Amino acid sequence: MAIEYVCRWCGFILYSGDRLKSTEDVAKYWGGRCPRCLSPISKVPQRIEVAAIEKPIKAASP
Ligand SMILES: [Zn+2]
Numbered sequence: 001m002a003i004e005y006v007c008r009w010c011g012f013i014l015y016s017g018d019r020l021k022s023t024e025d026v027a028k029y030w031g032g033r034c035p036r037c038l039s040p041i042s043k044v045p046q047r048i049e050v051a052a053i054e055k056p057i058k059a060a061s062p
Pocket of ligand 1: 034036038
């Protein structure tokens, strides 16, 4: 499971990783603003939880 925080205004990926971060942490990291569109991050960040990318299963064959 990966977590992505995406700017709701421009779609810039503010954070992407498998560790849960608070929106505050993400906002602080960027100085409170989206680096692309300069919209404030802290107000209404959009959190997207992305399921892990499917990997080829090696050991599943009967
Ligand atoms: Zn933005």
